[in-house]
Amino acid sequence: MHLKGALHVHTTCSDGTLSIKEAVAAHEALGFDFMALTDHDFLMRKGCYDVVSRLRTDMIIFLGVEIMFHEKGYIHINRVEGDREVLHVFNHPSELGLTVPATIERIGAVSQKLRLDAVEITTRGFYLAEFDVPEIRLPKIATDDSHERHMIGRAWVEMDAPRDKDAILKAIKAGEFWNCFAGSRHT
Template sequence: MLLKGALHIHTTCSDGDMNMSEVVEIYAALGFDFIAITDHDFLLPRACQESTIYDQQSGLIIFQGLELTIFEKGYLHVNKIEGDREVLHIFNHPSELDLPVEKVIQRIEAVARKVPLDAVEVTSKGFYTAEYDISEIRYPKVATDDAHTRQGCGRAWIEMDCKASKDSIIRAIKRGNFWNCFNT
């Protein structure tokens, strides 16, 4: 089954402008099959951590996630996205570190010693950052839109051919069985 998904979305539970209902409505209207809500760990109130009601009402597969803050020579972000049994960790927005690529690779490898990284973003706010889509970064590279506002939704996403289940989607990403897409 061909699936379209967004792996990095923020809501009003942290620093996004859209509440959960708005996010679900927007991504469903854009033809997405799955989304990951990844609000910031240090801003997230416990009351915001439940999305199953939206899952059932929208038909979207909704992953619960967190954008983790990890200290490694500065603050870095890693999305932790939970499936039913599987967990996916994505190193976020390397281009926003404002470092040479070699230094970013060093940061990625240092973070990988702290959390089990599975992928690295090759976008910044949904715009392609080709300098990180290189073989020296040994992880699958994912396109995300890191949406905080309605205007940021649907700029970049992944597509894959797999079973429509959380764990199947995560396993496909970990294996690199997807392709990146961008809204021009």
């Protein structure tokens, strides 16, 4: 199946402005097939994701978290949970002020402790070509890191995969997906 997905979404469970229900509806309206809730660990409201099991939606909703990870300074790692598979993403290196060589070094250091599966090449939904280079040897994903409604649908991934959580995460890990963007950057 052709699937469209958002792998980095914030809600009122941390610092987003939309509730889970609103974020799901907003993605559904844009034709998304799956989305991952990745609220910040240090702001996470306890039990906030419980509502997911009661949601009426055809979308696949991944539970996840954006982790503050300390490795030569703080970095952000998204953890997205499938049924058996788990995806770890090195988030938005540019927002941490990292150059490409520094990003490669930091990925190497983090990989001693955690298996990294992908790296973001976007900041808040905008493409950063400088990080889309072969020297960074991880699948590169586009996300919009949405915190508000207007940020949803700037950048996403698409793939041909079975409609199944683990199949989706495996496709990301294998680099079998496309990055998609709503339009060019307006500055």
